Structures are given as C-alpha cells and as structure tokens.
Amino acid sequence: MLKLGVIGTSWISKQLVEAAQATKKWTVTSVYSRSLERAKEFGEPLGIEGFFDDLESFFSKGNFEVVYIASPNSLHFKQAKMAIEHDKNVIVEKPAFTKPKQYDEIAELLDTHDCHFIEAARHIHTKIFRKLTDEVKKLPQVDGAYLNVRQYSSRMHTLTPGQKPANVFKPEFAGGALMDIGVYGVYVAVSLFGMPNACSYTPVLHKNEIDVSGNALLKYDNFFVNIDIAKNTMTYQGSEIYGSKEVVGIDSILDMHKVAYYDAEGKKHASRIKVPDNPLYEEMNEFADLFINPDEKLFDYWVLSAQVGEVLNTLRQSAGIKFPDD
Known part of the structure; x- marks a missing residue:
C-alpha cells in the first residue's frame, strides 16, 4: 500500500x-x-x-x-x-x-x-467523463458549447460588511470564482477540444477586487465555448455541447452523474454509468x-494540467485580476 x-x-x-x-x-x-x-x-x-x-x-x-x-x-x-x-x-x-x-x-x-x-482534477478521471468524451466524438462536428459552472458558496456570507472574507475569496490566496470552480469548466473544454486560439474573462468583482462570478469565452477555429461561472448564485441547469442538430447534454460539470446524446431527430440516448458515492474514489x-x-498517462496529465494553467492565467490577465505574487 x-x-x-x-x-x-x-x-x-x-x-x-x-x-x-x-x-x-x-x-x-x-x-x-x-x-x-x-x-x-x-x-x-x-x-x-x-x-x-x-x-x-x-x-x-x-x-x-x-x-x-x-x-x-x-x-x-x-x-x-x-x-x-x-x-x-x-x-x-x-x-x-x-x-x-x-x-x-x-x-x-x-x-x-x-x-x-x-x-487532482477529479472529474476527468471518472468513467462518466470518459463516456462524455466518447459521446462528443459521435457529433458530426462541434459547433459550440455552453458549460454551466455555477454553485452558490457556503462562504458567501463572509463577504458581507463586518465579516472576514474566507480564503477562497482572498486575492492573497489566489481565490475567486475563476480559480475555484471555473477551473472545472476550463478542464472540460481543454480536455475535449484542446487549447483555444484565444480566450477572455469578464468578471463580476466584489469590492475586494475578487471575482464572485463571470463569463469565460474560449475561441476555437470554428466555434466558441462559453463557460458560465459563479459562486454567488445557484443553478439547476445543465451544460450542452452542440453539433448541428445533435447535442450532448451533461447534468453537472461540478458533479457529473448523467450524460445524454440527443440525435438529429431529438431522441434522447441516456448513458447509465454508476458513479461512486465518494466522487474522489x-x-x-x-x-x-x-x-x-x-x-x-502521467506525462499526458502533466501536459493537460499545464495547458489548463495557461488558459486560467490568460483568462485572469484579460480580466485584470491580480494576485500579490504576480
């Protein structure tokens, strides 16, 4: 052991x-x-x-x-x-x-x-993510994607007047919505589609200059990936990857349990893969x-990690978000 x-x-x-x-x-x-x-x-x-x-x-x-x-x-x-x-x-x-x-x-x-x-990018090491990869390959082409990465933070109350912000909202700890949960969406995009040609991030900033939400736009040769990121709101909407009349649906980027393929006639083909109770298993x-x-695989994961880090850095710089060690 x-x-x-x-x-x-x-x-x-x-x-x-x-x-x-x-x-x-x-x-x-x-x-x-x-x-x-x-x-x-x-x-x-x-x-x-x-x-x-x-x-x-x-x-x-x-x-x-x-x-x-x-x-x-x-x-x-x-x-x-x-x-x-x-x-x-x-x-x-x-x-x-x-x-x-x-x-x-x-x-x-x-x-x-x-x-x-x-x-530890847990979601790309799961059977359900590998199923997602297979379903995306079935699309006749990729015409775009909407990745919903919204989850209300239990630490939001620490941003109210008189409270001490939680570490996840402190610039000195490289916090904020993009660097906390936005990384999930970036990992999915880079894993499925590779490095974008260009990318930008439009944040909603709290008064301490940390982002509580924002929209990341990744540009590829023939399509865009829109990553909707927030820690100040909740959502019950899933994510979608588009290919002409066909669509791959994902229940949650943050906690993926279900993937479905919708064919050109709109018929849903659901994937049935058991997900462990502990998402890190x-x-x-x-x-x-x-x-x-x-x-x-270790080298492949290293390359992917570095690519995700490069995209996150570009997104952050495009938004003018600075950390003390910059």
Missing part, C-alpha cells in the same frame, strides 16, 4: 482521505496543519497517527511517499516544490499553480528527482496505480 501524507484539513481533504482508504491501495499516515490541535482533530477520527505543524518536519520525518496538497491556491507551488525536493510524489488540488512559469520550474525540478506529480484508485506503475 502507498503511504499518504496530507496538507490541509478542510472537507475536501477528509473526502479524499476516505476515498483513498476505500480503495484499499492507500494508508494515510500523516497530516500537516498550521495548528497541531487542528491536525489531530482532523486526523484522529480517520485513523491517522502522525501530526505536524512544521512543514520541514512534516516532509523530513513524516512516514509517507506521496503528499496530497489541499492548501490555499497561492501556497501550492511552494509546497509542491518542497515536496519534490524531499523526493515525495505529489498530488495537488486544482488549480495546481497560478502562473505558467511555476509549471516550468516544477518540470525542471521533477527532471532531477525520482518522483511524480499529478493534479476513482481518481485515488487511478493515482495509486500510476504511482505504483508509472506510464505515459
């Missing part, structure tokens, strides 16, 4: 630990938090025994060979770099990094260390296999 260390004690870390344990391919041994008390509060109910509040000690003394990084976005690069320097394999939450040059630096570092890197199952027996 692979030994896993975890940076971050949020709900996503708990979900990933439970998914890892369910695969029977991982044992989770160590947790880092800025607070030792918080690390124990998080880890003890999950059967974890190693707790750290110092990163150097975590990497040098923690009993693990793979680290999962689920800290705020702006910390990913520094922590991933530190992990590789300690010869640890890395799983990092999306978006992996905030600037293209950080991908270049990590690539150079990986060349000199015997370890691997993968971004499939990615952790695949990640274990890739770290145990590395193959070309």
Whole structure:
C-alpha cells in the first residue's frame, strides 16, 4: 500500500482521505496543519497517527511517499516544490499553480528527482467523463458549447460588511470564482477540444477586487465555448455541447452523474454509468496505480494540467485580476 501524507484539513481533504482508504491501495499516515490541535482533530477520527505543524518536519520525518496538497491556491507551488525536493510524489488540488512559469520550474525540478506529480482534477478521471468524451466524438462536428459552472458558496456570507472574507475569496490566496470552480469548466473544454486560439474573462468583482462570478469565452477555429461561472448564485441547469442538430447534454460539470446524446431527430440516448458515492474514489484508485506503475498517462496529465494553467492565467490577465505574487 502507498503511504499518504496530507496538507490541509478542510472537507475536501477528509473526502479524499476516505476515498483513498476505500480503495484499499492507500494508508494515510500523516497530516500537516498550521495548528497541531487542528491536525489531530482532523486526523484522529480517520485513523491517522502522525501530526505536524512544521512543514520541514512534516516532509523530513513524516512516514509517507506521496503528499496530497489541499492548501490555499497561492501556497501550492511552494509546497509542491518542497515536496519534490524531499523526493515525495505529489498530488495537488486544482488549480495546481497560478502562473505558467511555476509549471516550468516544477518540470525542471521533477527532471532531477525520482518522483511524480499529478493534479487532482477529479472529474476527468471518472468513467462518466470518459463516456462524455466518447459521446462528443459521435457529433458530426462541434459547433459550440455552453458549460454551466455555477454553485452558490457556503462562504458567501463572509463577504458581507463586518465579516472576514474566507480564503477562497482572498486575492492573497489566489481565490475567486475563476480559480475555484471555473477551473472545472476550463478542464472540460481543454480536455475535449484542446487549447483555444484565444480566450477572455469578464468578471463580476466584489469590492475586494475578487471575482464572485463571470463569463469565460474560449475561441476555437470554428466555434466558441462559453463557460458560465459563479459562486454567488445557484443553478439547476445543465451544460450542452452542440453539433448541428445533435447535442450532448451533461447534468453537472461540478458533479457529473448523467450524460445524454440527443440525435438529429431529438431522441434522447441516456448513458447509465454508476458513479461512486465518494466522487474522489476513482481518481485515488487511478493515482495509486500510476504511482505504483508509472506510464505515459502521467506525462499526458502533466501536459493537460499545464495547458489548463495557461488558459486560467490568460483568462485572469484579460480580466485584470491580480494576485500579490504576480
């Protein structure tokens, strides 16, 4: 079994630990938090025994060979770099990094260390996403796409007067709607259609200059992909990919359970694929296999991760959204 260390004690870390344990391919041994008390509060109910509040000690003394990084976005690069320097394999939450040059630096570092890197873009590691890919290939051509990535944030109340904004809404932590949930839509677009020729982002900014919603437009040779992003509203509308009279429908980009193909006569052909209760199970199952027996998929996922990072950076720059480390 692979030994896993975890940076971050949020709900996503708990979900990933439970998914890892369910695969029977991982044992989770160590947790880092800025607070030792918080690390124990998080880890003890999950059967974890190693707790750290110092990163150097975590990497040098923690009993693990793979680290999962689920800290705020702006910390990913520094922590991933530190992990590789300690010869640890890395799983990092999306978006992996905030600037293209950080991908270049990590690539150079990986060349000199015997370890691997993968971004935790969970939805592209699922059977339902592979079914989506197959259905899109059936279209006579692609004429456009509307990707709905709206989900009301439980942290929206922290933007009201007198409240301290949650990390996900802080520029210093590379937060905002685009960098939090917009990455899901960008991943789908780049996975299915490749790199766009051009792209732009029109945001709705809160007074602290962080985007709470916005519209990303990706231009391809013969069509556009419209990514509708928001953390300040809820939606119950799905997404669609168009090909003349035929359409591929998706129930949710964020939590994909159903894909349907509508033929030229409008008849619906639904896909029936069981989705695990824990949405991170499939990615952790695949990640274990890739770290145990590395193959070309690791490179393919690295390329895709870097491409998504480049698109996110271009979208952010087009909107004039700046982070402190820019």
